[in-house]
Every structure is written in C-alpha cells, then in structure tokens.
Amino acid sequence: MKQQLAVAITVIALLLTACASQDPWHGFSSKEKQEWSVLGISPSDAKELRKNGLTPTLTKNWIKSGIKKPATILKWYGAGFTAKQSAKFIKQGVSVKKALAIGGG
Numbered sequence: 552m553k554q555q556l557a558v559a560i561t562v563i564a565l566l567l568t569a570c571a572s573q574d575p576w577h578g579f580s581s582k583e584k585q586e587w588s589v590l591g592i593s594p595s596d597a598k599e600l601r602k603n604g605l606t607p608t609l610t611k612n613w614i615k616s617g618i619k620k621p622a623t624i625l626k627w628y629g630a631g632f633t634a635k636q637s638a639k640f641i642k643q644g645v646s647v648k649k650a651l652a653i654g655g656g
Contacts, residue, residue, distance in 0.1 A: 583607065590614060596621040603629065613637070 575594035576584045586607035587597040600610055603625055613624045616638040627637035630647045640650045 591619075592621065599625065609634075617641075 576597075579587070579594075579597065587594075587610075590607060590610055592600065592607075592610065597607075600621055605613075605624065605628060609628075610624065613619075613628070613634040616634040618624055618627070618634060618637060618641065623637075623641075624634075626647055627634075627640075630651055632640070632647075632650065636650075640647075645653070
C-alpha cells in the first residue's frame with residue numbers, strides 16, 4: 552500500500568511539473584519562431600528584441616552588419632541608430648554615448 556501511494560504521488564508530481572512547463576517560444580507564431588531560430592536567436596532574446604520593436608527582418612540587417620549580440624543591437628537600436636550606422640561606429644571604437652554626442656542616432 553505504501554509503495555502504491557509513493558508511485559501515485561510521484562506520478563501526480565510528474566504530471567503537475569509537465570503541465571507547469573511552458574514552451575520557451577510561447578506567444579510566437581510558428582513562422583516567427585522559425586524566422587528567429589534561423590537567425591540563431593534564443594527565445595528569451597527574441598522576446599526582448601520583439602518587445603523593443605525589432606522584427607526578425609530588422610534583426611537580420613543588424614546581424615548582416617556584423618552586430619550579432621542582442622544586447623548590443625538593443626543598445627544601439629534603442630539610441631536611434633541604424634544597423635549600418637552602428638556598425639560604422641563600433642568599428643571605429645565609438646561608444647553609443649559618444650556617437651550620440653557626435654550627432655548620430
């Protein structure tokens with residue numbers, strides 16, 4: 552009887568855990584999930600990028616410009632720079648703050 556109770560408790564715990572797990576791509580269409588995945592963007596980064604107005608298409612432009620880190624994309628994009636402008640400044644070793652002072656963004 553004790554063994555059956557232990558098995559029942561284990562099964563219930565496993566079922567509750569399975570129900571509590573959520574797909575990391577929850578909230579994305581299958582098309583959008585595919586578009587982000589092709590870019591190598593994780594679900595959490597995709598959520599953050601999307602929350603800040605970036606689409607997979609826009610993000611692809613940043614990646615093509617050589618800027619691959621979502622945090623870097625968000626920093627420059629949030630300051631009003633395009634991928635092309637940002638890449639130019641980054642290659643020159645210019646920070647976002649300095650680029651804004653120069654008059655970009």
